[in-house]
Amino acid sequence: MSNKYGSLSSILLTAIGESTGFFQWPLEHTDSWRRNQLKGASKKSCYESIRRMKSKGLVKVAKKGSNNFLALTSKGELEKLFVKASISKSNHWDGKWRIVIFDVPEEARDKRDQLRGLLKRNNFVKLQASVFINPYPLNREAIGYLQQSGLMNYIRIIKVDEMDNDEELRKRFDLNKIRKPQ
Numbered sequence: 001m002s003n004k005y006g007s008l009s010s011i012l013l014t015a016i017g018e019s020t021g022f023f024q025w026p027l028e029h030t031d032s033w034r035r036n037q038l039k040g041a042s043k044k045s046c047y048e049s050i051r052r053m054k055s056k057g058l059v060k061v062a063k064k065g066s067n068n069f070l071a072l073t074s075k076g077e078l079e080k081l082f083v084k085a086s087i088s089k090s091n092h093w094d095g096k097w098r099i100v101i102f103d104v105p106e107e108a109r110d111k112r113d114q115l116r117g118l119l120k121r122n123n124f125v126k127l128q129a130s131v132f133i134n135p136y137p138l139n140r141e142a143i144g145y146l147q148q149s150g151l152m153n154y155i156r157i158i159k160v161d162e163m164d165n166d167e168e169l170r171k172r173f174d175l176n177k178i179r180k181p182q
Contacts, residue, residue, distance in 0.1 A: 008041050008049045009058075010083045016059060016070050017080040023070040025061055078148055085118060085142035093135050093175055097163055100124065100132045102155040115151050118142060125172060135173050 016023040053059045058076035104112035124132035146152040
């Protein structure tokens, strides 16, 4: 669950985002919660990760009564979706290829890089410039990320029943063990 901000940040983004928008600050959680949810991260590393996320504009401190809480910014919400946008590899292949074709303008180069990152993170293989393929569909979070980030305006997702010369791709995705439906 690693992303460009680091896996601890990914876990914290998800935890903050799923706590109905607010997360107690300073951290009130027990050591056992930290060990279980944050893979044993120390309190110091949690605070450092949160400091980095604040400086990148992903989280903000909100005051509610006499308590402080962490809340995701809109940029943080988008990053949380990106973190959750990963394909679960299945032992069953439906025999269809998912092809993503995109044409993102040069002015939106950062969005194009985000899209490539999402596709690579989900093990899509580059067929040619701006064309990626995978045997498994993108999940709901990935589609949500594409819609909220505005990337969906630049892409088409195609489901293909047949493709010539797909043996190399079948090997690459280890699909030869999985029987293709007839």
